[in-house]
Amino acid sequence: MLTIGLIREGKTPTDNRVALTPAQCKWLLKNRPDVHILVESSPGRCFSDEEYRRAGITVTDDISSCDILLGIKEVPVQQLLPGKTYLFFSHTRKKQPHNQAMLHTMMDRGITLIDYECLEHEDGQRIIGFGFFAGIVGAHNGLMAYGKRTGQYQLEHVYKHKDYRALIHTYFGLKLPNIKIAVTGSGRVAHGILEIMNLVDVQEVEPEEYLQRSFTYPVYVHLKGRDLYRHATTGDYNREHFHEHPNEYQCLFRQYLPHTDVLMNGIYWAQDIPRLFEWEDMQRPEFAIQTIADITDDTGGSIPCNLGDGTIDNPVYGVHRTTREKLTPYHKDGVDVMAVGNLPNELPRDASRYFGEQLLKHILHDLLGNGSVTIDRATILKNGQLTAPFDYLHHYAAH
Numbered sequence: 001m002l003t004i005g006l007i008r009e010g011k012t013p014t015d016n017r018v019a020l021t022p023a024q025c026k027w028l029l030k031n032r033p034d035v036h037i038l039v040e041s042s043p044g045r046c047f048s049d050e051e052y053r054r055a056g057i058t059v060t061d062d063i064s065s066c067d068i069l070l071g072i073k074e075v076p077v078q079q080l081l082p083g084k085t086y087l088f089f090s091h092t093r094k095k096q097p098h099n100q101a102m103l104h105t106m107m108d109r110g111i112t113l114i115d116y117e118c119l120e121h122e123d124g125q126r127i128i129g130f131g132f133f134a135g136i137v138g139a140h141n142g143l144m145a146y147g148k149r150t151g152q153y154q155l156e157h158v159y160k161h162k163d164y165r166a167l168i169h170t171y172f173g174l175k176l177p178n179i180k181i182a183v184t185g186s187g188r189v190a191h192g193i194l195e196i197m198n199l200v201d202v203q204e205v206e207p208e209e210y211l212q213r214s215f216t217y218p219v220y221v222h223l224k225g226r227d228l229y230r231h232a233t234t235g236d237y238n239r240e241h242f243h244e245h246p247n248e249y250q251c252l253f254r255q256y257l258p259h260t261d262v263l264m265n266g267i268y269w270a271q272d273i274p275r276l277f278e279w280e281d282m283q284r285p286e287f288a289i290q291t292i293a294d295i296t297d298d299t300g301g302s303i304p305c306n307l308g309d310g311t312i313d314n315p316v317y318g319v320h321r322t323t324r325e326k327l328t329p330y331h332k333d334g335v336d337v338m339a340v341g342n343l344p345n346e347l348p349r350d351a352s353r354y355f356g357e358q359l360l361k362h363i364l365h366d367l368l369g370n371g372s373v374t375i376d377r378a379t380i381l382k383n384g385q386l387t388a389p390f391d392y393l394h395h396y397a398a399h
C-alpha cells in the first residue's frame with residue numbers, strides 16, 4: 001500500500017491551490033485500491049477540509065506515514081519530512097538564491113524531489129502547469145484596468161466570482177470599445193488570453209491588417225515567436241536556433257507600438273532574449289499603449305516598465321513615461337501595468353482541477369508504479385543526492 005499526502009501550503013502569502021481536488025482523490029481511491037490518501041488539514045485551501053471528508057478522504061494533522069507528498073509552492077524547511085518523496089514547484093533549477101537553503105536541507109534529510117516544472121514531453125514541452133488560468137485571469141485584469149482607466153465599461157475582480165463559469169456569465173452583454181489588443185506568446189498563458197478574447201468577442205486580425213487599418217469593432221493580433229523575432233543578419237526565424245541563440249535576434253514589436261491600446265504579454269522571456277520595447281520608446285508621442293497586462297511577469301524582463309509585482313487586490317500600478325517612476329494607476333502621464341505573480345490564485349478551484357487532471361492523466365500512474373523516463377528527468381534529488389541531469393546545481397546545492 002502506497003500513501004499519498006496532500007500537504008498544507010506553508011509559504012507566505014499562503015497559496016490556496018491544491019494538486020488533487022476531493023473528486024479527483026475519490027476517483028483515485030476507487031481506481032487504485034493499492035493507494036491510500038491523507039489530506040493535511042488546512043484552513044486556507046480552496047477546497048475545505050469538509051469537502052475532502054465528504055468525498056470520503058481522511059483529513060489529519062499527521063502526514064508522517066505518507067510515502068509521496070504533493071504540494072504546490074516551496075515547502076518551508078521546518079516542514080520537510082526526512083526520507084519522503086516530494087512533488088512541488090521548487091524554483092531551484094535556475095539556482096534561485098531564495099531556495100538554496102531549502103534544497104540543501106532536502107539533501108541533508110535524504111529527500112527525493114520531483115519538480116512539476118521539469119516534467120516535460122519528449123520534445124521539451126511542459127506537461128503540467130497553471131499557465132492557462134494565469135492567461136485567463138491576466139487578460140481579464142488587463143481589460144478591467146483599461147475599463148477603469150477610460151471609464152468606458154466596468155469589470156469586477158475575478159476573485160469576486162465563485163468560479164470560471166460565473167466569470168463567463170459576466171461577459172454577456174459586455175460591449176468593448178474599438179480597441180486594438182496585441183497578444184504575445186504561444187504557450188499556455190497565451191491560450192488563456194485567447195480564450196478571453198473569444199469570450200468577450202474581440203475579433204482576431206492578421207498582423208498586416210492590424211498595422212494598416214482602423215476598425216469599427218475591437219480586434220486583437222496574436223504574435224508568436226515568428227512574428228516577433230528575426231535573425232539580425234540572415235533575417236530568418238528558426239525556433240530551435242532562436243531558443244539557443246536569442247541574442248542573435250532582433251525584436252520586431254516596435255512597429256506595433258503606435259497601433260496598440262492594450263498589450264497582453266504571454267511570451268517566454270530569458271536574459272538574452274530581446275525585450276519587446278525599451279524605456280526610450282515610451283517617451284515617443286507615437287507610443288499608444290495605455291495598458292499592459294504583463295502576464296509573463298519578469299521584473300525588468302520583456303517589458304521594461306514592469307517595476308515589480310502588484311497584488312491580487314491591487315494588481316495595477318502606473319509608470320511615468322519619462323521619469324520611470326511608479327504612479328497611482330490610471331494617471332494621465334502614466335502607462336498602467338498589471339503584473340501579479342500568482343494570478344491563478346484568483347480562480348483556484350478551476351486551476352486546481354485542471355492541474356490535477358493533468359497530473360492524473362500523465363504522471364500519477366507511473367509515479368505509483370515503476371516510474372518513467374519523464375519522471376526521472378524531473379527528479380532533481382534522489383534520496384538526497386543530485387541526479388545526473390541536475391549535477392550542474394552542485395555548487396548551488398553545496399552551501
Ligand SMILES: NC(=O)c1ccc[n+]([C@@H]2O[C@H](COP(=O)([O-])OP(=O)(O)OC[C@H]3O[C@@H](n4cnc5c(N)ncnc54)[C@H](O)[C@@H]3O)[C@@H](O)[C@H]2O)c1
Nearest residue numbers: 126131134186187188189243268295296297340341342343
Ligand atoms: N503571472 C503568473 O501568475 C504566471 C503564471 C504562469 C506562468 N507565468 C509565466 O508566463 C510565461 C509563459 O508561461 P506558459 O505557461 O505559457 O509557458 P509554456 O511552457 O506553456 O510555453 C512557453 C512558450 O515559450 C517557448 N519557449 C520555451 N523555452 C523557450 C526558450 N528557451 N526561449 C524562447 N522560447 C521558449 C515555448 O516554445 C512555448 O511556446 C512564463 O514565463 C511563466 O513563468 C506567469
